[in-house]
Amino acid sequence: MNKILRYCLIGLFLSLIFACEVDSNCGSINVDYVTFDVVELNAEGREVEKTVLFDSIKSPQAIITIFQQPDTVDLLLSSFRLRLNPEGDTTDFYFYYDEQVDTIRFSHEKINRVDSPECGIDMEFIGLDTVLQTFDSLIIVNDTLRRRQDETPNIKLFIN
Amino acid sequence: MRRLILSFLLINIFASAVVAQIGQAPPTADTTENVIKKEPPKPKVPKSFYIPTGLRIGADLVGLGISTIGTKRDRYEIQGDIDFHRFYLSGSYGIANFKESGDEFTYENEGSYFRIGVDANVLKMDPDFNTLTFGVRYAVANFSESLATNRIDPVYGAYSENFTNPDVSARWFELTTGLRVMLLENLYTGYTFRIQLSRKLQDASNFRSYDIPGFGLSEFKNRWTFNYYIVYRIAWREKKVFIPGS
Numbered sequence: 001m002n003k004i005l006r007y008c009l010i011g012l013f014l015s016l017i018f019a020c021e022v023d024s025n026c027g028s029i030n031v032d033y034v035t036f037d038v039v040e041l042n043a044e045g046r047e048v049e050k051t052v053l054f055d056s057i058k059s060p061q062a063i064i065t066i067f068q069q070p071d072t073v074d075l076l077l078s079s080f081r082l083r084l085n086p087e088g089d090t091t092d093f094y095f096y097y098d099e100q101v102d103t104i105r106f107s108h109e110k111i112n113r114v115d116s117p118e119c120g121i122d123m124e125f126i127g128l129d130t131v132l133q134t135f136d137s138l139i140i141v142n143d144t145l146r147r148r149q150d151e152t153p154n155i156k157l158f159i160n
Numbered sequence: 161m162r163r164l165i166l167s168f169l170l171i172n173i174f175a176s177a178v179v180a181q182i183g184q185a186p187p188t189a190d191t192t193e194n195v196i197k198k199e200p201p202k203p204k205v206p207k208s209f210y211i212p213t214g215l216r217i218g219a220d221l222v223g224l225g226i227s228t229i230g231t232k233r234d235r236y237e238i239q240g241d242i243d244f245h246r247f248y249l250s251g252s253y254g255i256a257n258f259k260e261s262g263d264e265f266t267y268e269n270e271g272s273y274f275r276i277g278v279d280a281n282v283l284k285m286d287p288d289f290n291t292l293t294f295g296v297r298y299a300v301a302n303f304s305e306s307l308a309t310n311r312i313d314p315v316y317g318a319y320s321e322n323f324t325n326p327d328v329s330a331r332w333f334e335l336t337t338g339l340r341v342m343l344l345e346n347l348y349t350g351y352t353f354r355i356q357l358s359r360k361l362q363d364a365s366n367f368r369s370y371d372i373p374g375f376g377l378s379e380f381k382n383r384w385t386f387n388y389y390i391v392y393r394i395a396w397r398e399k400k401v402f403i404p405g406s
Binding site for chain 1: 260262267294307311314316317319323335337355357368370384
């Protein structure tokens with residue numbers, strides 16, 4: 001009997017270790033912005049970083065202009081990030097530069113998760129795709145919006 | 161963090177209990193005697209002992225306390241078991257609802273859950289039929305939940321959304337240990353400590369579930385909980401104590 005009791009207690013004790021998961025804190029890995037790298041192909045056909053001077057970047061869904069000269073010096077860009085529309089399942093961006101305008105319409109899904117009363121709602125954007133785009137070329141590298149340590153972007157924009 | 165500290169305290173209590181209860185080896189007899197003595201064959205339990213003698217039904221006092229004192233959760237749970245000698249077929253059923261709100265959301269759920277499983281009693285010859293059991297359970301919860309958000313995005317402005325998961329189901333396994341002690345004739349009280357493992361959710365498609373009736377916060381796959389029951393035994397047959405050799 002002692003032996004059975006001992007095994008039961010050891011079994012429960014070991015299971016208890018697995019059952020003691022730590023509460024989450026407010027640090028979610030999910031983000032609500034798309035990261036872009038602007039690149040061009042050099043003479044050898046390799047991707048190289050390109051800096052573009054944007055006049056402004058706008059979204060018709062947004063209540064403010066996302067970037068506007070001369071409000072910021074950040075418009076000389078090779079990599080940047082833009083927030084997605086959290087209310088709908090599409091977000092449009094108009095990029096004004098070199099006296100021309102290019103457009104991207106993203107489609108995306110959003111899944112809400114209650115983090116805690118203190119931390120509020122955590123949003124997970126998944127399935128990022130383009131409905132239309134007018135740049136030379138565009139590659140979706142990551143279709144899920146997460147904080148990444150390797151700093152790979154969600155989107156590679158090719159501008160020649 | 162509070163949960164982690166509580167968990168470690170519980171592990172410590174558990175470890176101390178194990179050491180105190182079973183850490184001491186039984187006194188060994190003289191070795192020469194051990195060699196000569198042959199253990200008699202174990203007496204068999206008569207089959208009649210496996211015929212159920214009664215049904216124990218009870219209510220969970222923790223759930224009643226939470227419903228009475230707290231404002232966020234209502235939970236009512238009944239529990240029952242039926243004996244087959246030292247083994248018990250055990251089940252419980254509960255209904256629960258939960259509300260939580262923050263600056264930018266309101267969450268609600270409502271549903272029911274049940275657990276079914278078996279317990280083995282390790283107290284062999286207690287004349288009052290007090291029990292110390294170890295057991296396993298399979299648990300299922302069915303519920304609906306809704307989430308209303310009201311947020312302000314710095315770029316896209318204020319917006320509000322409503323989501324509903326109408327038919328969510330969850331299942332998990334439990335390892336349990338429980339104690340029932342007789343207070344009065346046929347009236348027992350005691351706890352069941354539960355380690356809940358391997359939680360799985362289905363049909364929570366419109367937003368991620370926050371809370372599961374009978375389980376708790378769904379961000380955890382494994383967790384622990386306990387119930388404190390007051391139990392009444394409806395006996396229809398005299399339960400005999402099996403004394404080996406009698």
